[in-house]
Amino acid sequence: MITTPITPPLVRGAAELETTVRGLRPHRLPASVRERFPDPQLMMAESQPSGVRLVFSTTAEQLEVVTHPTRVVYLGADRPRGRVDLLVDGELLHSDELTGGSYTEVNMSTGAARQVDGASHTSGFPRLPAGSKTVEVWLPHNESVELVELHSDAPVEPFSSGRPVWLHHGSSISHGSNAATPSGIWPAVAARIGGVELHNLGLGGSALVDPFTAQVMRDTPADLISVKLGINVVNMDSMRLRAFVPAVHGFLDTLREGHPETPLVLISPIFCGIHEDTPGPGAFDPASFGTGQVRFVATGASEGVAAGQLTLRVIREALESLVARRAEDPNLYYLDGTELYGAADAEVHPLPDALHPDSATHRLIGERFAMYAFAGEGPFGETVQTRKSL
Known part of the structure; x- marks a missing residue:
């Protein structure tokens, strides 16, 4: 050998x-x-x-x-x-x-x-x-x-394929939590379908709109970019609405310093029942210890929303509005995360720990993102098709 x-x-x-x-x-x-x-x-x-x-x-x-x-x-x-x-x-x-x-x-x-x-x-x-x-x-x-x-x-x-590089950032779901294999995490599934090279910055527990993450992405070569934000901010109870919205604006501004015209998709959280209308922080459910399947719970109170605490529903509305107010950027797109995994999906494919999808659901999310992003009319479609024709 x-x-x-x-x-x-x-x-x-x-x-x-x-x-x-x-x-x-x-x-x-x-x-x-x-x-x-x-x-x-x-x-x-x-x-x-x-x-x-x-x-x-x-x-x-x-x-x-x-x-x-x-x-x-x-x-x-x-x-x-x-x-x-x-x-x-x-x-x-x-x-x-x-x-x-x-x-x-x-x-x-x-x-x-x-x-x-x-x-x-x-x-x-x-x-x-x-x-x-x-x-x-x-x-x-x-x-x-x-x-x-x-x-x-x-x-x-x-070996270099010459395919477009897709740079993605997200939470533990993008990192691959609960997926059985590394090539089965949803970004890998989507990249394979889309015919692109994945550079994954899914960081479990750490998609917190950190400026240093935006700076790393700014300085990383990429042909396509997506950012999935929200769930970690909620389950850490790390921001109020007043701080979250300008922080996301700043994150996107930093990305645009290095990638001024790159197709960029901002993705809001997928459906997660415990945090849809209940703020964080999230916590382990002690009742699940020793059962073989630790589960998560939301420990906040819905009354906190009036004081600016964040829920997933609040974040989706905020991100959609934020993208609309950046209409001068023709290459910025918003994707509602419930299009990838929604309330109806939770009935068929429940989150095993109440927070992260299983392997079958990773595959489902990856297939749906590929259908949205890499199709001919999708935000990444033109870049991929142009590269293929060269």
């Missing part, structure tokens, strides 16, 4: 690759952000390589990818392990569940935590199709990993 050094040209969807004692750790936010604002939730989210993948061309029929996972384990909540997906010429052939690695074990009742270290994991992919092919190795969306080694029985070369 040939050992190929893992270098930046092989990696897509990461801002930086940090050198560690074992190998390389992909980061989705640059060191300048991580050093200036090392919030634990943000650091965990950005280090989980949602949407990050190795991409190369090869004639190899056997591959091995060695990674060292790092994760958080919550006692009483049985969360599935991350997976490494292997796609060949765009088709999913293998999905390998991680084992071993290091983890922090957290007791949600007491807050106590302990660190446990384990061995690295080898994802083996034998019997690949013969001949030249494009291979994508999608890294887990829900565990941080260090890239240790890449082995193959034939040389690998970096």
Whole structure:
């Protein structure tokens, strides 16, 4: 087997690759952000390589990818392990569940935590199709990993599709929470249908209209952009309406500094019954501890809306109005998130933890976004079709 050094040209969807004692750790936010604002939730989210993948061309029929996972384990909540997906010429052939690695074990009742270290994991992919092919190795969306080694029985070369780059930012739903596989998160589903390269800045618990996120997006090359805002602001009870609206204006202004004419879709939250008319903060439901499925609840009171507290219904109205007031920007679009997942969908595909969609619903949301955005008349359609014709 040939050992190929893992270098930046092989990696897509990461801002930086940090050198560690074992190998390389992909980061989705640059060191300048991580050093200036090392919030634990943000650091965990950005280090989980949602949407990050190795991409190369090869004639190899056997591959091995060695990674060292790092994760958080919550006692009483049985969360599935991350997976490494292997796609060949765009088709999913293998999905390998991680084992071993290091983890922090957290007791949600007491807050106590302990660190446990384990061995690295080898994802083996034998019997690949013969001949030249494009291979994508999608890294887990829900565990941080260090890239240790890449082995193959034939040389690998970096590959660039030349497709448009879609840069997306959102909350844990965009990050992929409750999806079973990294290539099954809704932005990955939509990107595959739309024929574009995904750069995912879905950051679990951290879609908070942060200026540094807008600055990172401003400075990231992209042909298409979408921003999904609202649910984290509500379930953290982090803003009032008076602060939220100008903050979103500022976020969009920053994006436009680097991408003045790029098609940009502002997406409001999908349906979430606990927060439709009840402000945050959100919290774990203690009654669900030990059941195998932790659930969330809203702890605010509807009376707070009159004082400016935010609910999902209030946010959708605010974002729609905000886009209307930016009519001078012909490339800015508003998408009501309930078009992707609404109240009727919740009857058929309920959110398992009352907050995040399951794998089938990720696929549904991805298909609906692709139908909206990448169709010929959609906000991204012209860019994609123009690139295809070149």
